[in-house]
Amino acid sequence: MDTQGGSRGRETDQEELIVNCLPLNEGERARFVQAAGGIRQRFVTDVSVRDHMQWPMGISQSDISDATIIFGNPSAEQISHCHRLRWLQTSSAGVDAYTAPGILPGNAILTSASGAYGQAVSEHMFAMMLALMKDLPFYRDRQAERDWHPGGEVYSPQESTVLVLGTGDIGAHFARLCKGAGAVTYGVRRHADQAVEGFDEIFPFDSLDGLLPKVDVVALALPSTPQTRHIIDADRLALMKKRAILLNVGRGDAVDCRSLASTLEKGGIFGAGLDVTEPEPLPPDHPLWSQPRCLITPHVAGGSHLASNVGKIIAICIDNLRRYRAGQDLRNRVR
Amino acid sequence: MDTQGGSRGRETDQEELIVNCLPLNEGERARFVQAAGGIRQRFVTDVSVRDHMQWPMGISQSDISDATIIFGNPSAEQISHCHRLRWLQTSSAGVDAYTAPGILPGNAILTSASGAYGQAVSEHMFAMMLALMKDLPFYRDRQAERDWHPGGEVYSPQESTVLVLGTGDIGAHFARLCKGAGAVTYGVRRHADQAVEGFDEIFPFDSLDGLLPKVDVVALALPSTPQTRHIIDADRLALMKKRAILLNVGRGDAVDCRSLASTLEKGGIFGAGLDVTEPEPLPPDHPLWSQPRCLITPHVAGGSHLASNVGKIIAICIDNLRRYRAGQDLRNRVR
Incomplete structure (x- = not known):
């Protein structure tokens, strides 16, 4: 279904087509239609898939041929055939699937939904931290x-120093939660000269080895880059306190999961909370499954x-759509 | 071992004997000796039991005969034979074991360690709340x-209203943690005209039935009294939201645990986190054990x-000992 814009449409709007892959209800679709002004828009995903953990967002051959703007996360393979694409606005915070050479047309804009997930992901990490501190997995x-x-x-968080690697949306929100529970919070980021709300102190990445023996929690909220792969490896696990808790909610490959299993097995650290692993899904025979802590x-x-979360994703997409029409800078622009 | 005081001892100190049942190390004993001034003191519990969840604090026949002051929690049966007892300072926050008629001599003072547990208990309750909100027991x-x-x-706590029954040390500390995570906090207490830090609003107990359908979390931090027994029963569980979480860390009998099991079984509320139950231990055949949430x-x-916690208990005891010697009002006086 193409939704035609009204008389306000610019001349060039007729060349544009939004393929909107978000699972939206009628009211939300109406908001997108209004925000799109004269730009045509196809809604291609049924709202019924909204409860799925991963929204299915595959698009048809005609969508691939016609789309100049896409909202959502079709596969990188599908995107690589969208030769008319001018702008991809993902519903995910991470966009590394689309940044490899040859996926997006050369001049296409890429924007993420960074900011929509900080609350949910940081709360999950915070819940895992407190559960481990109070030994709830043992009692379960x-x-x-x-x-x-x-x-x-x-x-107790009140008697803990929490080190957060990555001080973006998720890391900073997590730090604020930890401070609310009385913890001291350290952040590690590339530009250590900038203060970030929620952090008592900010350090550069080359301070990491000196910090690890001093902190009670190490929390990873890092994107997947060559620099962050296995940033927590056997050597760094060995630097951590015996009472330390390791948390990872960013990308699984930031932690060497085999070394983590060995470290937990020998009591090298107190516990770990992982929402992401390497690989994913974690294979049934992986030794981490059976580590009690x-x-x-x-x-x-x-x-x-x-x-x-869904409301936040929609708000970012609609705000960016209005900015796009107005020729303004887009939020969360990656390229 | 009696530890004799120095020349500063008052004349009457010779009549006094502290039986100190706390498991203390040498440094802590020295602090008690100093605080006691001229009052004799017997340390009757070995520090090695400190890691026990419940400190064993039974006392000998001669301690029972001689004690005028006791620090710790011998059984109510033992205390009922301490006819010279002038002051019992418990290491527990709850003292209901000692308030029944015939346990303490008529004019004996009773003080609790209220204030030593607010942090630990409220953090545990907060960890349970977040674990349930994020479905961590399911994932475990x-x-x-x-x-x-x-x-x-x-x-999310940020989108939740938390109702706390009991706004003392534990309830207020819990409310502050919830506010730190973005929740709206309501408190229920006998004197609703007094504001309490951490609570957005305070209500009297007769507002309870009107509040239950409006809140997302119901958290109990109540002492055991005839008025609080089964304050959450089948009827009140039926008033709660389907997404509601019930928490209890005060006394087990505040919740009708059989009705709670039925309510969870039929999906009447989302989940429950209980550190206390009725009865305790919870019998192996109790239906609550197998409720997934x-x-x-x-x-x-x-x-x-x-x-x-131990440091806080010691600090309260030593502060009260100094006040006792100085003839000042004692903290946490129950009678």
């Missing part, structure tokens, strides 16, 4: 045995399970 | 199956597993 396991016996020592969730922190 | 159960599949909807811990939130 005992519950299956109907076993009413106390466990061992627990920890490794709490694993299947890459769900940033999904659409928190209803308000 | 899936982990045992090495199952990498997403679950269902999750919730009931997270149970065995009355550990307020124990000595958080190392800093």
